[in-house]
Amino acid sequence: MAGQKISAPKGVSEYVPGRSRAFEFVRDNLISPAKLAGYQLIELPVFEDTDLFTRGVGESTDVVSKEMYTFEDRGGRSITLRPEGTAGVMRAVIEHGLDRGQLPVKVWYSGQFFRAERPQAGRYRQFYQVGIEAIGLEDPAIDAEVIAIADAGFKALGLSKYRLEITSLGDAQSRAAHRTDLVKFISTLKLDEATAERARINPLRLFDDKREEMRAAMADAPLLLDYLNEVSRTQFEQVQKYLDALGITYVINPRMVRGLDYYTGTTFEFVHELLGAQSGIGGGGRYDGLMEQLGGQSLSGIGFGLGVDRALLAAEAEGVIATSEFVSDLFIIPLGEPAKVQALVIASKLRSHGKTVEIAFGDRALKGAMKGADKAGAKHVIVLGEAELASGTVEFKEMETGHTSSVKIDSLLEVL
RNA sequence: GUGGACGUAGCUCAGCUGGUAGAGCACCCGGUUGUGGUCCGGGAUGUCGCGGGUUCGAGCCCCGUCGUUCACCCCA
Known part of the structure; x- marks a missing residue:
């Protein structure tokens, strides 16, 4: 199967x-x-x-x-x-x-x-x-x-x-005092079975009911805040004071x-x-x-x-999530087998210095690879072919501006 | 757990009162030999959620099921 x-x-x-x-x-x-x-x-x-x-x-x-x-x-x-x-x-x-x-x-x-x-x-x-x-x-x-x-x-x-x-x-003391009165209040209400059961387990729950008729019914229910004893009330007031100070x-x-x-x-x-x-x-x-x-x-x-x-x-x-950020510092496009080996070596060296480096594997056509670099969010791109390997220099392209400059392969770390 | 809506290409959706599937975006290739984002041309793609049923024939109708979604409930 x-x-x-x-x-x-x-x-x-x-x-x-x-x-x-x-x-x-x-x-x-x-x-x-x-x-x-x-x-x-x-x-x-x-x-x-x-x-x-x-x-x-x-x-x-x-x-x-x-x-x-x-x-x-x-x-x-x-x-x-x-x-x-x-x-x-x-x-x-x-x-x-x-x-x-x-x-x-x-x-x-x-x-x-x-x-x-x-x-x-x-x-x-x-x-x-x-x-x-x-x-x-x-x-x-x-x-x-x-x-x-x-x-x-x-x-x-x-x-x-x-x-x-x-x-x-x-x-505990404040809650107990409130609960007595709240239960008394609730006993005067007509409740459906499910609601009555919820009230039995935790009477406070009824305050959270979203139905209009329940909200109306609970409008006059005793509030826990009015039952706070001296200690609890003072503490709550203190909290508010600090929050106010914090703005x-x-x-x-x-x-x-x-x-x-x-x-x-x-x-x-x-x-x-x-x-x-x-x-x-x-x-x-x-x-x-x-x-x-x-x-x-x-x-x-x-x-x-x-x-x-x-x-x-x-x-x-x-709408506050920043969407497009550069993902990688450098995107290497190797052309041919010897370049692919060098790309691996260069990438590994730069990564050991904390740079994010991607390589276009799979022998895509250059145009496709460039497109891939763009989609992947590359900040810079270099193309590595025979000429570059021979001269030890690459065209270092900044994707955002399209501007390129000649950089020695050994000096890539400095420009990233 | 209860009630309503929905489920068609990777994504967003269209598909009239049933006649064996389409658009936009995305994707891939190309626009003379090695440079992206625009433009133009070309291309691939779906067991129409799944399983039954009705019918000569179902993406469109019926039943079930799974999933998503909205509300209740609950909570992050």
Whole structure:
């Protein structure tokens, strides 16, 4: 049975030449501000013990209850493809005792995540995220810095048509007080079965319902922000003060809901204007109980995850992705066998000095090869034939201007 | 998981009420012997997503399936 075509699994995003450079640009620039702020790389497995997510992210969440890729490995262990980044980072921090040293622990990560959802524009089953975590400090200044780093990442891409929404989920005491009243309020509403079930699992969810009638019904619902106790309120005000000082604009969204159970205190989301239904390009927040929940000491942390796929979509929608850049410094067109050998030698030497050099293999006609050089984005071209080999000199052509000059083969490095 | 739309050359799409496929872009070759981006000429390309069915005959109709897409849900 030969010849059957195999296509990619449903709902995965992949980037091939043509767009892969843009993807690379987005991924690298999104995370660059974190590196400037002293965050260090943490490279983790894409699969983990299933318990890590059921305990860390929370069994009541959609992410855990119906979107995980879970399977049994050959040793009978339950394994899950990571649906998010924070739980894995916490596991590794505890396991390697990183929290025994100087605090905060500051790490960044980058990689693929997996959720078995129905695919949609900007929503994939395998998606790419970069993120950071700062663990072990409760200073609201670090909350503001974390948010600022995410914001700087988006700005580094040239994005501007997005907004930052923030809120505070408060501490356990504040949330408990609010929950009592919220549940009471919800009990007065007439809900369909699915919605009632969601309310039962997490009453805050109803704030996120997009249906007009639900929004109207929830208009007068008690807001968590009004229930913050002294400590939580002061912290949230501090965060705002720092953001103001940084000149970062934000809107307070008291109805913001996050899908992962571990969030507490400062919580935020970046929403892009041009993206349609899947408009969240990044988000994060503080998590007080997570580390303890996973068997570590009781430290709070804060972090974010930014969606690389969606940020790329956003950048394309805004038209801020730089498209044509020179890919190679030099393109060599050899004419004849002896020239081909020399081309290999010259290219290899220049590459060892960090120059990007391509060779037109395959004995194409000169015109075709020139065209190829143009398409490939070559900055300079040289033709290597009998005459050049004999004289040791080539016509060095600058593609943008078409200007040529005589250059000794041995001196190519100087003119590149 | 639920509902709607769509699925024709590498890409974007056209194809009237069923009669055995087309355009633009891209690609390849050439425009007198070794120089690109413009122009001109020529050329290759599709089991019309896949599988059934109706019909003398289906890209066009029906069913199923897979995929994409939009919304809900959820979230990056």
